[in-house]
Amino acid sequence: MFTFRKKSIETDSSNSKDILCDNNLSLLAHNEKCIVDKINNKISETNFVVENLISTINTISEYVEVQLGSIDKVVNEINTYSALAEEVSSSIESSKKLYTQTLQVSEDGSEAVNESIKAMRDIEGSVNYSKSVVNNLNNKAADINNMLDVIKDIADNTNLLALNASIEAARAGEAGRGFSVVATEVKNLAERSMESVSYISSTIQEINESIRNTILAMDKTMERVKRGSDIANNTLKVFKNITESVNTSNTVAEEIVTAVSMQTKSLENVIYSTDDMNNTSGKLMFVIEVASLNTQYAKTSLFSLSQVSEDLKIITNDFLKMLDLQNKEDIVLKTCLKVVPKTYDPALSFDFEIGNILSNLHAELLTIGNSGEISPGIAKNWYVEDDNRTWIFNLRKGAKFHNGKEVTAEDVKYCFERLLSPDLNSPNNWILEDIEGAVEFKNKRASSVSGIKVINKYCVSIKLSNPYSGFLLNLGQYFCAIMDRDELEKGNIVGCGAFTLEKKGEDYCTLAAFKDFFNGAPYIDKLEIKFNSQTSSQKLIDKEYDFMVIDNKEDMEKIKSVDYLTTSTSVIMGTYYIGFNLESNSIFASNKEVRKALNLAINKKRIVDELLGGMGEEARGPIPPGILDNSYLPLTAYNPQLAKELLRKNNADGKSINILYRDDSESLLFNKITTYIVENLNSVGISCNLVRVPPSEYLKPESIKKCDLCVSRWIADSGDADNFLQPIFNHANVANLSRYKNLEVIKKLEEAKKLINPNKKRTMYEEVQNMIIDDMPWISLYHPKTGVGYRKDVLGLRLNPVGLFSYDNIIAEKI
Incomplete structure (x- = not known):
């Protein structure tokens, strides 16, 4: 409330x-x-x-x-x-x-x-x-x-x-x-x-x-x-x-x-x-x-x-002044997220939900708008030189960090080199690898990134190794945030976004409006965020929360029945999937036909209809249709009988499989999906062992090594296919939970990102997707639709295509 x-x-x-x-x-x-x-x-x-x-x-x-x-x-x-x-x-x-x-x-x-x-x-x-x-x-x-x-x-x-x-x-x-x-x-x-x-x-x-x-x-x-x-x-x-x-x-x-x-x-x-x-x-x-x-x-x-x-x-x-707003009450809204932040450092975070916090605490050179387009951020304008590789960014004069210091080109250079630094070992450093000299710097063969140059206090030049049309979208991601370099050297995180991190605890944080934000102060003064794995729809109904993200049928139906609440949905560029641990010694890692059998054994339609209430669509492949039209791909039909035959043919029937499980409430969506998966696998003769770990430990490599399967998701940072595929299918990246490694896939990805012709580019990504589907490191489940439930007197709750809010656009219409 x-x-x-x-x-x-x-x-x-x-x-x-x-x-x-x-x-x-x-x-x-x-x-x-x-x-x-x-x-x-x-x-x-x-x-x-x-x-x-x-x-x-x-x-x-x-x-x-x-x-x-x-x-x-x-x-x-x-x-x-x-x-x-x-x-x-x-x-x-x-x-x-x-x-x-x-x-x-x-x-x-x-x-x-x-x-x-x-x-x-x-x-x-x-x-x-x-x-x-x-x-x-x-x-x-x-x-x-x-x-x-x-x-x-x-x-x-x-x-x-x-x-x-x-x-x-x-x-x-x-x-x-x-x-x-x-x-x-x-x-x-x-x-x-x-x-x-x-x-x-x-x-x-x-x-x-x-x-x-x-x-x-x-x-x-x-x-x-x-x-x-x-x-x-x-x-x-x-x-x-x-x-x-x-x-x-x-x-x-x-x-x-x-x-x-x-x-x-x-x-x-x-x-x-x-x-x-x-x-x-x-x-x-x-x-x-x-x-x-x-x-x-x-x-x-x-x-x-x-x-x-x-x-x-x-x-x-x-x-x-006539109204004397000095006596105005602070406008404080409350909401919740279902995960706990492991870090507030945007360079080290790769959890999608925590991106809602970090993208509001920090600002980037460029901003990705509600429709996925690039808009001015700290850079007021930019252009590319004749070589189609060198981009010049002119910064806003007077843009401030939360501590009042002015943002300069030196801060931009420092933050980008920090993101690429081998000492930091950021899971997101791949996003800047296209800058000339970035790879040499990452591998300690250079003391600085040759492609990043400070022209003057308010101008920075970034030269790419090759022309790449998706580069600007990459710069709009929250892990490319620009922070105060002096504070970073002291170990402090000071950004320049619309909000400051006023308080933080184990199960909450409070964001306070930054009045000197270069795009204008937020409408609300504070946002209190609870980290809660329990069902939250009732708390929204009871006015403990003012808005919340909806990702399941039950919450959507309950909220729709309340007259002072309303809902909206948006298609999100992401994929929920079951990942195989391809570095394990099990038959599920070594035998592609067995992985295919498990794919046939999973009833995806049931997950979408019963569990999500239609808030998703069955996945034909790993790439969301918002990034690449995949209507040319056939749906993998639920076929438990064929799954049994393939398991029997490959001597895998009756085998036991270890599934990583978030040791938390059974109502958590991932755990509900896991329950459905266990039922499907049991029905074809596979016995399932749940390997329980805390949610905060789930994505760590040491946890993945304990299992044969994990249930996860990947949400696009932008509409660029390379941006979506590189983190999750390039073996060099920690976000590749399956540890999938196919050098031909990497080669084709590198070729595709250099292409200018959109038709050739699309064809190349279709080839990449087909290769991944054939190798089957995943069982792609569905592409999500995200909803938001909120009070009718709260305006401006608009999700962008990757499912993130700009909290500074939220307006409290009345008390």
């Missing part, structure tokens, strides 16, 4: 004093003052934006002028190229005639080679025939040799007989003298026969030698004929290849002629299009001039509005 701490006031019975004591009038006057201050600040912010817009329009104008010059050059180049294309076409026509002549020569050559091959074959036949004749002659000579051997034998025997006859004639004396003469003649005849045989044999040997030489010569002739035949065949192949090449070249030439002709027509179309582009650019230049003129009008109007606002502020202050 609203509580008011009364200032001491003097008792007065006059009507004017009665009016001054009217709390509702004082409240109304206070709200009016805050609204006027905020309007004045927003007008100043709008002026910053308009100045940025004017600068951007001027830059666009310069680029359009450059583009017009480039278009003229392109037209000239195209005209030159068109003339060249016509020359190429003419040259190709001449080449076609040459191809025809070459083709005729090739065909004539082929015919001549064919005739040569035929002649070679005739010669080969003739030589083979001659060789056979010579071989026959050789055989005849051999036969003669055989006959000579016979004659020689006869001559030898005749000589022997003549000798014997001479001997016998000698014995016969005078009577054998005539016979002796005959014997002598026979002997002489035999000797002459031997001489003739020897001469004939010598002659035959010479003939045989000539025959052998003739055969050798014929063999060599055959080899040469064969070689000539082979050469002729190869020559024929060459001519055939030439013919084919000429035909191919002719075909290609015809295609080139056709292509050049089409290209010439296309060039003509390009010229027409370029002319249109030139005309359009001229019109665009005119539009830019009009826009520039209108923006100047807007600036003039804003200046006038600013003057009116200043006048309104003076009149309002005079009016409030």
Whole structure:
């Protein structure tokens, strides 16, 4: 309920004093003052934006002028190229005639080679025939040799007989003298026969030698004929290849002629299009001039509005002085969170709910608005230089820390380097890794971050390693808060947000409005926050709280039934999931099919319908649809029978599983989800052991190591997919509870963040999501819808897309 701490006031019975004591009038006057201050600040912010817009329009104008010059050059180049294309076409026509002549020569050559091959074959036949004749002659000579051997034998025997006859004639004396003469003649005849045989044999040997030489010569002739035949065949192949090449070249030439002709027509179309582009650019230049003129009008109007606002502020202050708001009661609202902060240091916190406190205690260079857009924060304006990597941020002069010190560029540099420091070991340091030199600094290879430079007291330059469109959204996260560097060196946390941390205890904290907040003082003076894991809806109904976040069906239905309360809901970019401990030794870590079986065993629809009362939608994958449209993915149907079959197939049926459990009230949403999960797993034969730890210990690595499953959630800091995926699926980050490690996923994430084309970027993130789904480090349960219940006389309770409130926009309408 609203509580008011009364200032001491003097008792007065006059009507004017009665009016001054009217709390509702004082409240109304206070709200009016805050609204006027905020309007004045927003007008100043709008002026910053308009100045940025004017600068951007001027830059666009310069680029359009450059583009017009480039278009003229392109037209000239195209005209030159068109003339060249016509020359190429003419040259190709001449080449076609040459191809025809070459083709005729090739065909004539082929015919001549064919005739040569035929002649070679005739010669080969003739030589083979001659060789056979010579071989026959050789055989005849051999036969003669055989006959000579016979004659020689006869001559030898005749000589022997003549000798014997001479001997016998000698014995016969005078009577054998005539016979002796005959014997002598026979002997002489035999000797002459031997001489003739020897001469004939010598002659035959010479003939045989000539025959052998003739055969050798014929063999060599055959080899040469064969070689000539082979050469002729190869020559024929060459001519055939030439013919084919000429035909191919002719075909290609015809295609080139056709292509050049089409290209010439296309060039003509390009010229027409370029002319249109030139005309359009001229019109665009005119539009830019009009826009520039209108923006100047807007600036003039804003200046006038600013003057009116200043006048309104003076009149309002005079009016409030008349009301003497010194006697105004403090406006104190009460609410609750279901978790206890482990730290109030934004660089070390990564719990989503505690972000509601830290985002209001601290301010960043940029602010993420209620619709997720970037707005001025400590930086009043910013721009990127021509390299698309270097961002220049101009700070507001006069922005103060809670201790009254002015915020400077040195504080920005110090806080960013502190967030990246290996000594601090922040779980959120990944968010600034895109700054040039950040990784070297994190790994102690550099003493400072080279990409962060202080230009002057109110200007800081941040250079990225690569262009990254999501970087500005990262700077709007509460863990990039800017704090007083002098106090940080002493171990104190002093921010510059809309509220200060006035008190803190084990189960509560109190936020007090920072009256010098650069965006204007909050409407309420104090906000008391209870850390309560018990059901809180009844306390809202009993007016112990003025508003509260709703995350379950029962609370939503109870609050809706109360006439002085109301509710609103918003879709949140986040995912509730069951994470597997992939570093455990269990079958649930090592076997993907077993993890798939558990996915089929979980009835997600029952969780959404029965437990949440529709305050969520079944998850198709890990990335929320607000970041990446995942309607292309199928829903994983609840199928316990198939789950049992997969468990049995992989020898996992009947296994026991350890589930991390927050040792707190059973009514805590996470514990209710865990109860549903236990029921589903028991129904497919998996026995569940609850490993109980205090809620404050649940997300610590040593707790995760005790289990096979944990139930958690991840809420997006912004609408950037890389910002959502890197902390929970990059093994280097502590928020990756499953300890999932896939180098290909990291590689694709790095590629995607450098892409400029949104379609290619979306396709790459779809690929990443598909890879993660296939590996199944999670069972994605649902994407939440967050509600808020509040008193009807409390205004300004608007959740941004990541489920955080700006408490400085809450207005108490009346007592």
